[in-house]
Amino acid sequence: MISVEDAQALCLGLIRQTGPDTVPLAQGLGRTLAAPLTARRDQPPFSASAMDGYAILSGDAARGDVFTVVGEAAAGHGWAGTVGPSQAVRIFTGAPVPAGADRVVIQENVDRDGDTITLTEDLGQNINIRPQGADFKSDFILKAPRVLTAADLALIAAMNHADVTVARRVKVALISTGDELIMPGGTPTPDQIIASNVFALQAMLTQSGAEPLVLPIAPDTPEALDAVLMQAAEWGADLIVTIGGASVGDHDLVAPALDRFGVTRSFHKIAMRPGKPLMAGAKGDTAFLGLPGNPVSAVVCGHLFLLPMVRRALGQTDVLPKGRTARLAAPLPKGGPRAHYMRAVFDEGDTSRTVTAFDKQDSSMLTVLADANCLLLRPIGDGPKDTGDPVTIYPI
Numbered sequence: 524m525i526s527v528e529d530a531q532a533l534c535l536g537l538i539r540q541t542g543p544d545t546v547p548l549a550q551g552l553g554r555t556l557a558a559p560l561t562a563r564r565d566q567p568p569f570s571a572s573a574m575d576g577y578a579i580l581s582g583d584a585a586r587g588d589v590f591t592v593v594g595e596a597a598a599g600h601g602w603a604g605t606v607g608p609s610q611a612v613r614i615f616t617g618a619p620v621p622a623g624a625d626r627v628v629i630q631e632n633v634d635r636d637g638d639t640i641t642l643t644e645d646l647g648q649n650i651n652i653r654p655q656g657a658d659f660k661s662d663f664i665l666k667a668p669r670v671l672t673a674a675d676l677a678l679i680a681a682m683n684h685a686d687v688t689v690a691r692r693v694k695v696a697l698i699s700t701g702d703e704l705i706m707p708g709g710t711p712t713p714d715q716i717i718a719s720n721v722f723a724l725q726a727m728l729t730q731s732g733a734e735p736l737v738l739p740i741a742p743d744t745p746e747a748l749d750a751v752l753m754q755a756a757e758w759g760a761d762l763i764v765t766i767g768g769a770s771v772g773d774h775d776l777v778a779p780a781l782d783r784f785g786v787t788r789s790f791h792k793i794a795m796r797p798g799k800p801l802m803a804g805a806k807g808d809t810a811f812l813g814l815p816g817n818p819v820s821a822v823v824c825g826h827l828f829l830l831p832m833v834r835r836a837l838g839q840t841d842v843l844p845k846g847r848t849a850r851l852a853a854p855l856p857k858g859g860p861r862a863h864y865m866r867a868v869f870d871e872g873d874t875s876r877t878v879t880a881f882d883k884q885d886s887s888m889l890t891v892l893a894d895a896n897c898l899l900l901r902p903i904g905d906g907p908k909d910t911g912d913p914v915t916i917y918p919i
């Protein structure tokens with residue numbers, strides 16, 4: 524059995540990067556910027572007032588000085604003249620600062636009487652002007668790759684781009700396998716259970732910028748599995764993910780089905796708990812990942828292998844889950860021969876981050892997984908741990 528790290532490296536080597544896709548900016552959230560983007564103008568494009576007040580040429584002006592109001596500048600409507608000594612232009616937040624003026628005095632600090640204002644305070648440090656290009660200049664470049672956030676969309680809009688070139692969503696086909704499965708809302712026979720894994724995986728994929736397609740459940744026959752794999756290929760999947768049937772039982776049909784399909788197997792079985800029966804391979808440009816059927820195993824493998832493959836396909840660089848250190852809130856017995864990713868809850872305390880593993884670690888338990896906010900890693904052969912000992916956790 525290979526290690527988690529080796530399996531992750533092999534998985535990342537199997538997936539091809541998707542090409543570019545240009546989309547309207549409003550559809551850019553969460554997409555991965557595929558090429559550097561250069562600003563088309565300075566922001567602000569002119570020196571702009573940061574406050575409502577009066578633009579003046581300040582010289583050595585002080586409290587009690589009087590200025591004549593000679594014009595008005597509003598956002599979207601500048602004043603075309605030049606401000607001279609003892610002159611003021613009424614100005615509003617966002618308006619271009621007129622030529623000659625070097626400061627905006629806020630209106631709270633003047634008395635206005637007709638066309639004159641009198642300073643009621645000495646001038647402070649703040650000139651209340653945002654210089655042209657203070658936010659960014661027209662040579663500003665937003666670097667790629669970058670997963671676009673809401674703030675990024677506003678920034679790109681301010682750079683005057685209506686569209687954005689992102690990585691095409693990676694197409695991931697999800698195939699649940701097993702005679703025992705029925706979709707939620709149906710009427711199961713006494714021996715059936717509800718296909719649940721695919722809903723977690725579909726959501727995780729969507730959140731990560733993939734385009735998932737949930738295919739019909741494949742019953743436990745070679746013909747049914749072959750037919751659904753063919754459907755996935757015809758859809759143009761970049762990555763075909765099977766769920767279940769990965770282990771060694773008589774009804775675990777996925778490995779032979781992938782062989783028949785012409786998939787070159789990269790590995791099968793890893794030194795990990797949960798997730799031992801994981802398999803991966805490729806056929807041409809299509810990658811294959813065979814997830815174990817146990818719900819927790821499928822989701823944990825989704826975090827550790829599937830999502831990194833998606834991120835790699837989108838051209839992202841930092842694709843593996845990031846470990847953090849936390850202190851154990853309770854002792855743990857010694858670890859086993861497989862790396863154990865325990866379901867746990869971490870808490871950002873005032874002085875240190877603490878983590879508590881759940882007592883129940885059965886890989887079928889969705890209630891435990893749903894209450895977990897991290898995976899607590901016990902490396903292979905880890906010794907017993909005491910309260911307060913540092914461990915690595917992966918937020919999920």
Ligand SMILES: Nc1nc2c(c(=O)[nH]1)N[C@H]1C(S)=C(S)[C@@H](COP(=O)(O)OP(=O)(O)OC[C@H]3O[C@@H](n4cnc5c(N)ncnc54)[C@H](O)[C@@H]3O)O[C@H]1N2
Nearest residue numbers: 699717718719720766767768769770775799815816817820
């Ligand atoms: N003799 C051995 N038996 C098993 C081994 C082993 O090494 N030797 N490994 C165990 C481990 S670890 C796991 S994990 C499971 C996974 O096996 P499979 O990938 O073949 O999964 P299935 O047998 O198809 O299903 C396991 C379990 O999960 C349920 N399941 C399957 N698909 C779904 C789904 N889409 N949604 C919800 N639940 C699902 C299924 O009904 C089973 O209860 O094998 C162990 N056995």
Ligand code: MOO
Nearest residue numbers: 797798799820886
């Ligand atoms: O490794 Mo299985 O994935 O423990 O339940």
